[in-house]
Amino acid sequence: MPRSEHLRRPAAALLRMLAVAAAYWAGGQIGLLQQVVVEGAVVTPLWPPTGIALSCLLWMGARVWPGIAVGVLAVIATIDTVDFSTTGLLVGNTAAPVAAYLMLRRIDFRPELDRLRDGLALVFLGALGGMLISATFGGLTLVWSGSLPLGEFWSVWSAWWAGDAMGVLVITPLLLVLRRARLPRDTRPYWWTEAVALSLASAGVALVVTRIELSLLFLVFPVLIWAALRFQLPGSAPCALLISVLAISAATAGAGPFAGRTLLELMVILQALNGCAALTALLLAAIVTEQIGIRRRIEQACSALAEVVDQLAPGETAHLWPVVDGRRGASEAAGGDE
Structure with missing residues (x-):
């Protein structure tokens, strides 16, 4: 294989990851426009980055997960200081869409969403199931860092989970449709x-x-x-x-x-x-x-x-x-x- 081909493939992979990170960050900025504060924690009723991340994984595969992690760090940096206590947020927000993608791939999910089973899978595995990870890691991180009293964990957890799940339910179908959009016959x-x-x-x-x-x-x-x-x-x-x-x-x-x-x-x-x-x-x-x-x-x-x-x-x-x-x-x- 020519040397140029060896260089081209890593460069293309890096560009894909950077594009995913940029899309995640942009979605986060849009989501933060409608933020609310629940028991001192910033949450959003609709968090677009989760839908963007899952769509990118469905398009390009699990190899773009580092781009999601970079996007998560960029969003965290716009809200608070990035330190060791944000590790839980990084892990949770990166692992949630990856886990949702792996579960969907396991059951032969089709991004065309042309079967009822695909719609049900996106709802229960992609949104409601996968986003349990980000809400749990996020809530526990806030409790561990002292930003959230333990007694208020469940109220923040439920709002976090609902916002992330809504990002998948609303944004992912739209992006999957736009990718294959054609003028009607x-x-x-x-x-x-x-x-x-x-x-x-x-x-x-x-x-x-x-x-x-x-x-x-x-x-x-x-x-x-x-x-x-x-x-x-x-x-x-x-x-x-x-x-x-x-x-x-x-x-x-x-x-x-x-x-x-x-x-x-x-x-x-x-x-x-x-x-x-x-x-x-x-x-x-x-x-x-x-x-x-x-x-x-x-x-x-x-x-x-x-x-x-x-x-x-x-x-x-x-x-x-x-x-x-x-x-x-x-x-x-x-x-x-x-």
Whole structure:
């Protein structure tokens, strides 16, 4: 192998790690814009770096974990002094997405999220399971350093875990969709009209229900169902992110249905809304995508079967298929509209 090739591979690996570190740090800066203080500890209702880290691992493999560690250190440095007591934070925030990735890989997770099992795996293994590590290491580190009384451990732990889990549930599906985003084959005018209508409806409904005093947060779910049924994950993931961002903004400002609430009440309402919205968007989109895939495979099987029958008995089975646009075919007989 040429010497230049030996040099090129380590350089490319280093660049990937630096890119991961930069993305993690940038996500952390965005997450800290909506930080809250729980019992003296800084937590965020939505922590984007966890979703960014898991997405990078799913794209590039476990070999980019040093980039995550560097990103964690960079984020810690913007909040507090980096010393020996931050080792627990470094280990926990690095190990959590790596553990989530290893568990997902173990069960043959597909980043396309085109099966219900993939959506459930991302929820229970990637988000709820994997992020137990970061919350536990983070809370114990604060207790050990004297920054957090032992009696307040569970309140900080729960807020930490919820924020990290929401980062996976909201950010990871969106990034996985963006990586394989393509212009739709269906370019008919009504498709674009519906897409614009969905975007406006999502923004309008989310803005209204998070700013008025009436408790109408449940109105976001019809919009999410619409997005998942008609556009699958490319439509529902951005809607879930928009709803989460607007809800977090309203909660931290104490506006709308979040006005006059205690910090505990705010966190409970906010995480319940964000969690249910993310689950609805992810799981319903996965179900619809899986059903569309099954339908297409059935149509392909019918078409292949028709070709075999025609080869065995030419012309004798043509009358069994309905005429569509002057042609006969198994895909039309199967009810396909692709």
